[in-house]
Amino acid sequence: MLEIDNQYLWHPYTQHKTAATPIAITHGEGALLWDENGKQYIDAIASWWVNPFGHSNIYIADAIYKQLTTLEHVLFGGFTHQPATTLAQRLMALLPSNQKKLFFSDNGSTAVEIAIKASLQYFYNQGVKRTKIIAFENGFHGDTFAAMAASGISFFTEAFRGSLIEVARIPVPTKGNEQASLDALKQLVTTGEYAAFIFEPLVQGAAGMVMYEPEALDTLITICNDNQVFTIADEVMTGFGKTGKTFACDYLTTQPDMMCLSKALTGGTIPMAITTFTQQIFDGFYDDDVNKALFHGHTFTANPTGCAAALASLELLNTSEMQTNIVRVNSRHLAFKSAIEKHPRVKTVRVLGVILALEITREGNEDYYGNFRNKLYDFFIGKGIIIRPVGNIVYILPPYIISDEHLTAIYENVTEAVETIY
Structure with missing residues (x-):
């Protein structure tokens, strides 16, 4: 798959000369995706904000x-x-x-x-x-x-x-x-x-x-x-x-x-x-x-x-279950905000609905696709979490159906990134 991709495909927002090899995803379910090697990823950004009800949703299918x-x-x-x-x-x-x-x-x-x-x-x-x-x-x-x-x-x-x-x-x-x-x-x-x-x-x-x-x-x-x-x-x-x-x-x-x-x-x-x-x-x-x-x-x-x-x-x-999920994710975000916002490396934390954005304090300006951003991205991918930071801003916008267990894993890894990635 990757050999054919490299031969023929041009990806969005990608400088192919310097970009890492893309991850070959084979299937998804709920808030999870799996690559060709069987590694599991939590989709913490709903695949660029499009997937609120989870991957391979049977009702929509x-x-x-x-x-x-x-x-x-x-x-x-x-x-x-x-x-x-x-x-x-x-x-x-x-x-x-x-x-x-x-x-x-x-x-x-x-x-x-x-x-x-x-x-x-x-x-x-x-x-x-x-x-x-x-x-x-x-x-x-x-x-x-x-x-x-x-x-x-x-x-x-x-x-x-x-x-x-x-x-x-x-x-x-x-x-x-x-x-x-x-x-x-x-x-x-x-x-x-x-x-x-x-x-x-x-x-x-x-x-x-x-x-x-x-x-x-x-x-x-x-x-x-x-x-x-x-x-x-x-x-x-x-x-x-x-x-x-x-x-x-x-x-x-x-x-x-x-x-x-x-x-x-x-x-x-x-x-x-x-x-x-x-x-x-x-x-x-x-x-x-x-x-x-x-x-x-x-x-x-x-x-x-x-x-x-x-x-x-x-x-x-419009189901009561999905509206309850939105409230639940928002509540979990607010609780994480309260826990992390006083960290010395956290500049601001913003929450609205299922959206959470955390800004990590950095010396000097940070480019949109700069080195620090890339370190953060690679850290999360290594942990099996799909997050695409914007410069020094880490945001979470998960599917509404994400479990509390997976939200906890995201928050724990964001905290670790704040403490260890420079």
Whole structure:
């Protein structure tokens, strides 16, 4: 397997000249994965945040199988089908009440791409020139061009700097920075040049699980509303229970105009994404002039099999057992936070829902993929735990069904890493 991989495959976020040989995984169950040598790993990050209900989930697998025996795929241009309409109905019951329309795509980046394109074209359709967007510093929204432009982690985007739409960045309203964020946004929105403000609500994932309060975001959204600037909540990571509520936006009193959903949408089984819109935005494309339509599409738009997986995932999420699991993981995280946060090498510990992020004190700056980060990663892999630190930040975002025993093993190894890795 590894010989063929080395010969033919190009992995994401990988410098192949210096990277270690990838680990060949053969199967998974629950929160566990096994490699070709039989070594067991605890998946402490739900395989990049997509797998809340565990690997090889039988309930979702059965839903996929049943759908495959009826209708595996049909084009969505000019056609529709029951899995898509049922999923739309179910999601609408969970989404903020101002969300009225769903647009299907394939992954988180494309969900964001669609939201940004819709923002820009909405004003274009009205003959208004608004060609710029606003985003938080150090945000990450994906790797397609508009999503990349909105992202603030420079080494991901440096090679494309001259090819991206113009984005103004404002400070994240973390504790003590609320006023600076507010002032920066006010200055931008009054120019009339900006179509939208995009943000990761309450938690910036790829930045190291940076967290801020809903009250601050409510204020920012209100400012945008007052200045006719659309707001886009990128819930690709935070959606479907990660923050303790179905969506991070459920903590808000003022809701965004658009939401981007993916990752856990299908329980980690089939690539699928959804961008949701208010009626106002949809109406900005509803016209006798065909050129005002949103000319965006994907071959696998609203794939019936993906819709079936998403429906099964929503059913699992809304069970009392799964909601109890989310509360249990959060409680265990909070207990670990209390135990570790006074350690002399721990700078901060942040918890929201099933997300825990721990920042290890280091002298000097630590690169995103620097030596210290790599030491941490190798330490955890050696211990049979899949954790991908961000610089000096170790985060845990496990499947909701993870056992207390496996959580304890994660916490013990994180503690050992804090004490021994320099």
